[in-house]
Amino acid sequence: xxxxxxxxxxxxxxxxxxxxxxxxxxxxxxxxxxxxxxxxxxxxxxxxxxxxxxxxxxxxxxxxxxxxxxxxxxxxxxxxxxxxxxxxxxxxxxxxxxxxxxxxxxxxxxxxxxxxxxxxxxxxxxxxxxxxxxxxxxxxxxxxxxxxxxxxxxxxxxxxxxxxxxxxxxxxxxxxxxxxxxxxxxxxxxxxxxxxxxxxxxxxxxxxxxxxxxxxxxxxxxxxxxxxxxxxxxxxxxxxxxxxxxxxxxxxxxxxxxxxxxxxxxxxxxxxxxxxxxxxxxxxxxxxxxxx
Numbered sequence: 001x002x003x004x005x006x007x008x009x010x011x012x013x014x015x016x017x018x019x020x021x022x023x024x025x026x027x028x029x030x031x032x033x034x035x036x037x038x039x040x041x042x043x044x045x046x047x048x049x050x051x052x053x054x055x056x057x058x059x060x061x062x063x064x065x066x067x068x069x070x071x072x073x074x075x076x077x078x079x080x081x082x083x084x085x086x087x088x089x090x091x092x093x094x095x096x097x098x099x100x101x102x103x104x105x106x107x108x109x110x111x112x113x114x115x116x117x118x119x120x121x122x123x124x125x126x127x128x129x130x131x132x133x134x135x136x137x138x139x140x141x142x143x144x145x146x147x148x149x150x151x152x153x154x155x156x157x158x159x160x161x162x163x164x165x166x167x168x169x170x171x172x173x174x175x176x177x178x179x180x181x182x183x184x185x186x187x188x189x190x191x192x193x194x195x196x197x198x199x200x201x202x203x204x205x206x207x208x209x210x211x212x213x214x215x216x217x218x219x220x221x222x223x224x225x226x227x228x229x230x231x232x233x234x235x236x237x238x239x240x241x242x243x244x245x246x247x248x249x250x251x252x253x254x255x256x257x258x259x260x261x262x263x264x265x266x267x268x269x270x271x272x273x274x275x276x277x278x279x280x281x282x283x284x285x286x287x288x289x290x291x292x
Contacts, residue, residue, distance in 0.1 A: 004033045004173055005100035005289065010093055010121075011037050013063060016106025020136040021071070023280050024104050026145065028078045030174035035104075037082035038096055039064045040089040053086070060084055090124050097129035099289040104134040107277060123274045126255060126283035132166065136280045144279065147249040148176045153241045153269065155182065156211050159254035165290035166282070167252035168219045168226060176249060177227040178219065182212040183240035184232070208232060238272040245279040252282045
């Protein structure tokens with residue numbers, strides 16, 4: 001039985017979409033979360049040519065049906081349905097996002113300037129989604145396929161707690177262990193001429209350890225059979241989480257989803273991780289159902 005809600009796989013036949021499909025299959029094998037294929041035909045490519053759009057729609061329906069048939073033959077039970085939609089891909093896929101729906105997208109390997117990936121499909125969806133978005137890198141390492149570790153980053157905020165509870169539910173459903181990571185840096189860490197004394201650093205370390213321990217205690221109470229490991233890192237959150245997820249099956253991070261013209265951005269940590277993604281990453285927004 002699928003206890004994790006609806007899962008939508010954004011498929012268009014591309015290499016990133018196939019990577020996302022492979023990840024969705026592994027998640028189904030671990031959790032029973034079946035998958036709905038959603039393919040979007042970009043109407044903007046056929047502006048002013050209705051007949052070309054109609055021909056392309058027929059061809060894309062055939063291509064989608066063929067791929068769904070292959071998935072069904074290889075993994076009976078994984079596909080819950082399939083739909084071809086026509087419109088702007090970001091707008092159409094944004095409409096698929098719901099508090100209880102995980103939308104899964106693939107992404108290309110990061111090469112060249114990172115800034116342009118701020119406008120990638122995964123980042124744009126996660127920045128405005130009404131539910132969680134999983135972003136799967138194309139060069140997902142084979143070692144991850146046997147990993148049993150889900151990593152979540154927490155910082156003491158409501159955003160971090162929401163990510164924590166979502167990650168705990170994913171880990172529990174998959175029979176994996178949960179690693180709760182809290183990264184911290186002393187105030188003015190970027191000021192090379194200011195060196196804090198040892199007592200101050202020790203007090204900071206103790207305070208952050210207590211914060212982390214409190215998060216772990218809450219998860220263990222709600223999921224008594226789940227293995228939960230705390231990790232405290234004196235590190236920048238982006239580099240700390242990226243290094244800690246080198247071989248993890250999944251990273252979960254929260255997004256506060258900025259408003260106004262900044263709506264295309266997720267927030268400093270989650271956005272930085274998406275710009276240089278190394279592991280399949282679920283971005284949990286304010287509307288996401290966490291099961292908490």
